[in-house]
Amino acid sequence: MGAGPDKLETPSPLIGVLALQGAFEAHATRLRELDARTLLVRTPSQLSDIDALVIPGGESTTFLKHLDRGGFFDLLKTFVEQKPTFGTCAGAILLAANVVHPHQQSLAALDITIERNFYGRQNDSRILQTPTTLPGGPLETVYIRAPRITLTGPGVETLATRDGDATLVRQGHLLAATFHPELSPDTRVHKLFLQMVRDASTT
């Protein structure tokens, strides 16, 4: 299948997908469908090879455990402070400035407060059509044991909501979703991130 990046004159950016655990395969598949080059990132040294990163859904407590080794956490923190990064669900929890219920460590790069497992257990998981400012009308959003963004800082732009709460937010080079765009046929969120990556590489 190896679609070459012949449409672009410069080599297209390499998008890392943090593959410590969780839905990394689904993200990588979606990004490749959109003609992006991807790399599954399992070790801290791989961070220097990539231009942008997706932190997938999974269990944030497990991510933190793995990031504990070999200075991974600090290197990742430096990376997300500088390079385009997109966190979904557990990834959004990791990016958040403040995590509650229960409180836990985070990369504290994105100025939001996020509450874990707010929408209940698996039986409360939902697929909803939600309002969005992205062009093309309501966005299909897949929530799985989802967290809720309870507070957004002044520099944070809300791009989609659920019952009035932000579910898709952007702050500079950072994008975060409490839902799972990688599990929806709607590709707008990943396209938006790839656009952010392109914008970052041209500036």
Add this chain to the structure above:
Amino acid sequence: MADITSTNGSSNGSSLRLKTGLAEMLKGGVIMDVMSVEQARIAEEAGAVAVMALERVPAMIRATGGVARMCNPKLIKDIIAVSSIPVMAKARIGHFVEAQVLESLGVDFIDESEVLTPADEKYHIDKHRFTTPFVCGAKNLGEALRRVAEGAAMIRTKGEPGTGDVVHAVQHMRTITSEIKALTVLGEEELYTAAKNLQAPYELVRMVAKAGKLPVPNFSAGGIATPADAALMMQLGAETVFVGSGIFMKDGAQPLDVEVWTKMDANIGLCTTGDIGQHRNPEERAEGVSRAKAIVLATLHYSDPKIIAEASEGMLGSMKGLAAAAIEESQRMQTRGW
């Protein structure tokens, strides 16, 4: 306000998407059997992606015999209360009322499991009727696809539970993988006969032949006891591993004492009030913690022998185990279900 239209449950497609979606979130991790709140805490702290709540792990069921049933709801509720990660629980094969109870308790995944004594010799649970996703065991592709047809959102190898002998998990994973490979080279007209031979629905057989993988995530269970066992199953194609008796068992029948002294213990004079909250047996607790951490580490770095070595080195003791070959056919759990 009324800005949303729920599509959950209105079509089978979206509800299956939510069910397999949770299985996606569990990939690359370790799901640990836990028999107490304290074990659940240790599992989450060690980096487990989910816990399986049960009263007796398979090794104990094997040792003590009798009818093995769904876990007491009180224990499940207590474990749910202390866990921020998903909680799973087992229902007997065909026992749809146990499954209804587990769904009402809010467990995140139901394992229709051969580890428990089957309740129906003919029919598995109709899993489409539930909102809660199900995982089921399989020894081969036909069995896996029959379970998917019934609504399972995740398949795991059966292996031989409670033995600490990984040989049957390997056999089942290899069988499923090679049967999938064999399908991918067949012509369209050959798939009808393949479906007949596999005793599985044609549509699912065709899907597998096209995709080269199961339509739901494929995990592994049954006899995984060490970091190297976990890594072996991952290298063989498992997307996540279940570890049962391997973490908290001392030998075939006795769990490690990882508990803490409680107020009730003090009331009946087993410890002093000053001991409440202290570890009852710090050495055995450390052993359980070390095993849990080691298996999580090896599962993440399953293709890096250096890290697997490091993980194995850090593991204090391992369950004694029971050679699966020494178990009589009639005593095997994997033959339950069809």
